[in-house]
Amino acid sequence: MAGVFEVEVDGVEHDHGHGPHDEASQIDLSQLSPEEKWRLEHARMHAKHKGHEAMHAEMVLILIVTLVIAQLVLVQWKQRHPKSYNLVTLFQMWVVPLYFTTKLHWWRFLVTWFIFSVVTAFITFRATRKPLDCTTPRLVYKWFLLLYKISYTTGIVGYAVVMFTLFGINLIFRIKPEDAMDFGVSLLFYGLYYGVLGRDFAEMCADFMASTVGFYSASGMPTKHLSDSICAVCGQPILVDVDEEGIMENTYRLSCNHVFHEFCIRGWCIVGKKQTCPYCKEKVDLKRMFSNPWERPHVMYGQLLDWLRYLVAWQPVIIGLVQGINYILGLE
Numbered sequence: 001m002a003g004v005f006e007v008e009v010d011g012v013e014h015d016h017g018h019g020p021h022d023e024a025s026q027i028d029l030s031q032l033s034p035e036e037k038w039r040l041e042h043a044r045m046h047a048k049h050k051g052h053e054a055m056h057a058e059m060v061l062i063l064i065v066t067l068v069i070a071q072l073v074l075v076q077w078k079q080r081h082p083k084s085y086n087l088v089t090l091f092q093m094w095v096v097p098l099y100f101t102t103k104l105h106w107w108r109f110l111v112t113w114f115i116f117s118v119v120t121a122f123i124t125f126r127a128t129r130k131p132l133d134c135t136t137p138r139l140v141y142k143w144f145l146l147l148y149k150i151s152y153t154t155g156i157v158g159y160a161v162v163m164f165t166l167f168g169i170n171l172i173f174r175i176k177p178e179d180a181m182d183f184g185v186s187l188l189f190y191g192l193y194y195g196v197l198g199r200d201f202a203e204m205c206a207d208f209m210a211s212t213v214g215f216y217s218a219s220g221m222p223t224k225h226l227s228d229s230i231c232a233v234c235g236q237p238i239l240v241d242v243d244e245e246g247i248m249e250n251t252y253r254l255s256c257n258h259v260f261h262e263f264c265i266r267g268w269c270i271v272g273k274k275q276t277c278p279y280c281k282e283k284v285d286l287k288r289m290f291s292n293p294w295e296r297p298h299v300m301y302g303q304l305l306d307w308l309r310y311l312v313a314w315q316p317v318i319i320g321l322v323q324g325i326n327y328i329l330g331l332e
Contacts, residue, residue, distance in 0.1 A: 058329075058331060059326055059331050062322060062326065062329075063322050066318060066322050070314070070318045070321070074310075086203075089200070089309065089313045090197075090200045090204070092313040092314070092317065093197050093200060093309065093313045094197060096312070096316050096317075097109075097113075097193060100316075101113070109190070116147075116194060116197070119143065120143075120198075120201055123144075123201075124201060124205055126139060126140065127140050127205040127208055128205075128208055132209060132235075136209065137209050137233055137234040137235065138236070138264070140202075140205050140206075141263065141264060142263075144199075144205070145263075148198060148199070150194075151192070151194045151198060152191065152195065154187050154188075154190050154191035155187070155188055155190075155191025156191070157187050158183075158185065158186070158187025158188030158189070158191055159184070160184075161180060161181075161184030161187065162184035162188065164180070164184075165177055165180040165181045165184060192308055192312075193312065196312060200309075228259065231259075232260060232278040232279040233261065233264035233265060233278050234261060234264050236261070238259055249261055250262040252265050254282070254284060255282065255283075255284070256279075256280050256282040258278075258279050258280065260278070
């Protein structure tokens with residue numbers, strides 16, 4: 001349906017279609033290109049907010065003050081009540097993007113979100129059972145390590161596509177810039193979102209399983225004696241010596257001389273963000289653990305996900321709070 005609008009730019013009015021004006025001043029939206037429509041909307045926005053500089057300054061001040069206060073409150077909450085903070089943050093990480101993607105009809109994300117939720121719910125259910133099945137720890141770490149690698153690869157590919165598009169490499173393959181940029185940003189969003197969400201679920205499962213297995217307690221004192229031939233993470237026997245080359249996986253000895261399956265201790269340190277020995281809680285030297293320098297960026301990527309958690313979980317809430325304050329004060 002064709003639409004006719006009036007805009008005022010530099011003191012000149014153009015018809016909105018609400019009154020009898022000169023036909024030349026009327027703009028038929030159906031005849032405009034996307035770029036011309038964007039310019040028209042931009043002009044309408046400037047005309048609408050012209051002369052409201054004081055109101056805009058007040059809105060910016062409200063935004064800055066709210067951001068500072070919210071940051072202080074979140075920091076104090078995290079320091080004083082970390083369990084409740086992590087639980088609420090995890091819930092918001094899981095629900096907030098679902099609300100916006102449902103509203104925008106992003107069906108591909110909804111399908112991936114549903115698959116992730118079903119599998120993760122099953123894994124979390126297994127991790128919280130008592131007594132803990134002997135195969136559950138390895139199952140949990142395999143799933144979250146797989147999810148971590150997929151999200152890492154997806155994020156890197158998305159970032160590469162965005163950079164290639166900025167440098168115009170997409171034109172070599174005759175791909176439109178907007179299509180290439182949409183594809184890259186989508187991959188980057190998927191990688192970062194599921195990377196953050198997966199790490200939080202992994203930490204929750206790691207804490208619960210470690211307490212259930214009995215080698216770790218909230219007080220920091222081990223509740224079982226660790227045999228030299230038993231892995232403290234999964235509770236399974238260690239069949240490969242530290243100096244031997246395993247077929248499926250190797251055995252790793254930490255600086256505290258406790259021995260673990262390499263796959264288990266990597267999952268404990270990287271996926272579950274546990275930087276200590278599962279048995280004695282001694283600090284783990286990640287540089288010594290990672291002999292391959294190409295694996296070290298994974299740790300940096302994990303830190304990046306921690307920084308993005310605030311943007312994904314709390315930033316929409318803070319922006320919504322700012323909009324509510326502006327609405328109450330009559331600011332637009």
